[in-house]
Amino acid sequence: MDTWLLQKEGFNVQDAAVDGSRFLCANGYMGLRGVPEEASSALFPAVTLAGVYDQNGDRWREPVNAPNCLYIRADFNGLPLSVEKTQVQAHRTALDYRYGIYSRETDFGEVRVSSRRYVSMASAHLLADEYRLVFFRDGELTLQAGISTDIWDINGPHLFDFRHSEGETLVTTCLTGQNRIAVAAAQCVRTDFEAPESLRKDETGIFRVFRRIVKKDETLTLWVFSAVYTSIDDPAPADAAQRCCAQAMAAGFDACLQAHKDAWEDIWARSEVMMEGNEEAALALHASQYHLNCVAPRHAQNMSIPARGLSGQTYKGAVFWDSEIFFFPMFVYTQPVIARSLLRYRIETLQGALKKAAEYGYRGAFYAWESQEGGIEGCTNFNVVDVFTHRPVRTYFRDKQIHISADITYALRSYWEITGDRSLLMEGGARVILECARFYLSRANARVDSDEVDFADVIGPDEYHERVTNNAFTNMMILHCMESALMLRDIFADREAWFDRLLKEMDYENDWALLDRVRGRVRQSRKQDGVIEQFDGYFELEDCSMETVRSRLRDPREYWGGDHGVAGTTQIIKQADVIALMALLPERFTDDQVAVNWDYYEPRTEHGSSLSACMYALTACRTGKTDKAWELFMKTAGIDVTGGGKQWAGEIYIGGTHPASNGGAWMIAALGFAGLRIKNGGLTLVPRLPRQIDRLSFPVTVNGQDYRVEVARDGGRIRQL
Ligand code: BGC
Numbered sequence: 001m002d003t004w005l006l007q008k009e010g011f012n013v014q015d016a017a018v019d020g021s022r023f024l025c026a027n028g029y030m031g032l033r034g035v036p037e038e039a040s041s042a043l044f045p046a047v048t049l050a051g052v053y054d055q056n057g058d059r060w061r062e063p064v065n066a067p068n069c070l071y072i073r074a075d076f077n078g079l080p081l082s083v084e085k086t087q088v089q090a091h092r093t094a095l096d097y098r099y100g101i102y103s104r105e106t107d108f109g110e111v112r113v114s115s116r117r118y119v120s121m122a123s124a125h126l127l128a129d130e131y132r133l134v135f136f137r138d139g140e141l142t143l144q145a146g147i148s149t150d151i152w153d154i155n156g157p158h159l160f161d162f163r164h165s166e167g168e169t170l171v172t173t174c175l176t177g178q179n180r181i182a183v184a185a186a187q188c189v190r191t192d193f194e195a196p197e198s199l200r201k202d203e204t205g206i207f208r209v210f211r212r213i214v215k216k217d218e219t220l221t222l223w224v225f226s227a228v229y230t231s232i233d234d235p236a237p238a239d240a241a242q243r244c245c246a247q248a249m250a251a252g253f254d255a256c257l258q259a260h261k262d263a264w265e266d267i268w269a270r271s272e273v274m275m276e277g278n279e280e281a282a283l284a285l286h287a288s289q290y291h292l293n294c295v296a297p298r299h300a301q302n303m304s305i306p307a308r309g310l311s312g313q314t315y316k317g318a319v320f321w322d323s324e325i326f327f328f329p330m331f332v333y334t335q336p337v338i339a340r341s342l343l344r345y346r347i348e349t350l351q352g353a354l355k356k357a358a359e360y361g362y363r364g365a366f367y368a369w370e371s372q373e374g375g376i377e378g379c380t381n382f383n384v385v386d387v388f389t390h391r392p393v394r395t396y397f398r399d400k401q402i403h404i405s406a407d408i409t410y411a412l413r414s415y416w417e418i419t420g421d422r423s424l425l426m427e428g429g430a431r432v433i434l435e436c437a438r439f440y441l442s443r444a445n446a447r448v449d450s451d452e453v454d455f456a457d458v459i460g461p462d463e464y465h466e467r468v469t470n471n472a473f474t475n476m477m478i479l480h481c482m483e484s485a486l487m488l489r490d491i492f493a494d495r496e497a498w499f500d501r502l503l504k505e506m507d508y509e510n511d512w513a514l515l516d517r518v519r520g521r522v523r524q525s526r527k528q529d530g531v532i533e534q535f536d537g538y539f540e541l542e543d544c545s546m547e548t549v550r551s552r553l554r555d556p557r558e559y560w561g562g563d564h565g566v567a568g569t570t571q572i573i574k575q576a577d578v579i580a581l582m583a584l585l586p587e588r589f590t591d592d593q594v595a596v597n598w599d600y601y602e603p604r605t606e607h608g609s610s611l612s613a614c615m616y617a618l619t620a621c622r623t624g625k626t627d628k629a630w631e632l633f634m635k636t637a638g639i640d641v642t643g644g645g646k647q648w649a650g651e652i653y654i655g656g657t658h659p660a661s662n663g664g665a666w667m668i669a670a671l672g673f674a675g676l677r678i679k680n681g682g683l684t685l686v687p688r689l690p691r692q693i694d695r696l697s698f699p700v701t702v703n704g705q706d707y708r709v710e711v712a713r714d715g716g717r718i719r720q721l
Helices: 013-022 237-251 253-271 279-293 322-334 336-348 350-359 403-419 423-443 472-492 497-506 509-518 546-551 578-584 591-604 613-622 626-637 659-673
Strands: 005-009 030-032 047-054 062-066 068-076 090-096 101-107 111-119 126-135 139-148 159-165 170-176 182-191 197-202 205-214 219-230 274-276 677-679 682-684 695-702 705-712 715-720
Touching (some): 062 182, 068 205, 170 205, 182 237, 253 279, 336 350, 336 423, 423 472, 472 497, 578 591
Antiparallel strands (some): 047 062, 101 111, 274 695
16 A cells, blocks of 8 residues: 555546545645646636635635636547546546645546646745646547636635736736735646647636647647746736746756655655554555645745635635644644744734724734634624524624634744744744733633632633633633743743833733732632533533434534534533643643543534544543544544545535644644653653554654654654754
8 A cells, every 4th residue: 555645536526525625735825626627617626825815795705716727628529538528437536645746547438638736845836737648549639728717716706807918828817806916827838749729718718729630549748837926925926927937847847846846855854754554544644744734834934724724715714723723733843934934923913813802892812713814803703504594693703712812822832832942922922922811811700709700701612502601621721821921921021121121012010910810710610520511501401412412403414503503502512622621731630630531521522623533532642542542543634535524514615624633643643642742841752552553753843953753562762863
């Protein structure tokens, strides 16, 4: 078995949505869905751009899909060489995870079409495709290669005022509707054959058309180089795209491919987790690491990653807590510069968070639940559509999921502790921590009859229970945020001029006094036989089985949460909540506490979010439940191999890749199975190798120093490199 290769035989239009994600190529700047070159918008082709958003009317704001600039279609003797239009004899799709190369081979009987393509890791704006035709009889070929403006959008259209220009390079420019951002796509083509060429330019795009009489056994190859730029990247995006294509064309397909592969080699040298003794697991792990690595911002220093990566417009292309809690760990331990970028994005969107807090009447920083460019809140008040009435359902994620600010400060502190680099704190990170702590001070509810401080009317990670009070996860993460602020004071105040200046600027004197008062008073959750109550009153909810709740559904796509959701009145939860807390703050809980809570909550957890299984797996490792951890690891790591995960929330499509699971797989392997920890500034291991594998080894960078961690049956070791 090739543990770097995903393969699929056959073509089925029903699988197009899932396969487009499973076979994704991306480089952090853009994502190219894994569909054949000739795909119409019915197969959901997309070149999704990172960080470029648009809103059409009052529909949801979402990322922009660029014109499809690797579009190729061919006809042979009038037969469309298209998987959609012609019955194929055979069709194989593959994705090479090591180098992010998508390939397809389609047997149309008289002709075989094969191609391999990639989105360059070496040059952020470049895409390239090698497209080959082999003929099994004489005939006439028409081949079209160009830039298609038949763009698939969920809430579009987003691009207008298309202009095309031809020459050596075809160029299409257009503008987004809302902010008039210019998007330019360019394409150059080289062929190994001579053919009369004409141009087709219409409302579907601009295309070179080649016509040729071919002979049996002839092989023709076309190399396509495309580039995408926007006016955010360059004031003259069309020129830049044209230049990029021309340079690639001059260098040639092989040289560009080599540079791309070298860039991937470098990524793997820094991050690959090698798992020996189980090929299925090794493949799943390669898949997860590929999918997370390929969406990482490498072309910018201040960008984060959307919850569905660059696999399309699902979840509005927004940045969630997924970034800090699920993606961040792999990056901070393997490629800290990317971890830094994720956090710089938060530092630079602080204004948005201050504005959001003010909108709700609070001080400090309340980060967007679904953050778009500049920290714009993409989450609407009606985030789910009811499958029965087709009406939008009022959801409270936007206003009540306040743990988001603490998740960000948690990652900021971890970055500092793991990299030893405090420059991020000095460059705005400290301000973020202080503003978040300030937000919680103003959001806290003091009781008049006791000393305790509540956080009422919130939503924890388990979104099926909305508007609850004292969610254990939220309260403890808030406490961690407040303690982080106080820690900054202890370390830097009256010692470091930059910090004293910051405090003065922020007029923080009164906030220190409040933090000192509140920190010891944040309400601790009730416990029953050692089980931490997820929120006040949770234990009083109906305690029924998952099957009972599932049996109450009247539509498989029905939303389990919200006002009428089947889970809301029960103890059934969507995803890890108390257990997520135990995974994030392990030192605050004993092994016994983790075990008791795990046993209570796991059977009550739907794992209805791809963020859930990894938290249970991590905590299962700690309590020695390695078989259970293994099962959850395979579920987590395999999600984008099998195309698992929910596709619908009510009537909203939520499919795509699952970077949170991808990051979760790294966490389970490194922090769970190997048990990597930082203790008193040093690295330690508590190996929990599952019996299903023989060995695990991976690189990490801590405090600027590179290490290799190796875990085998006889124990683990850490080698300094
Ligand atoms: C989960 C959230 C998550 C979001 C994006 C939701 O289904 O409940 O925790 O942040 O998906 O992945």
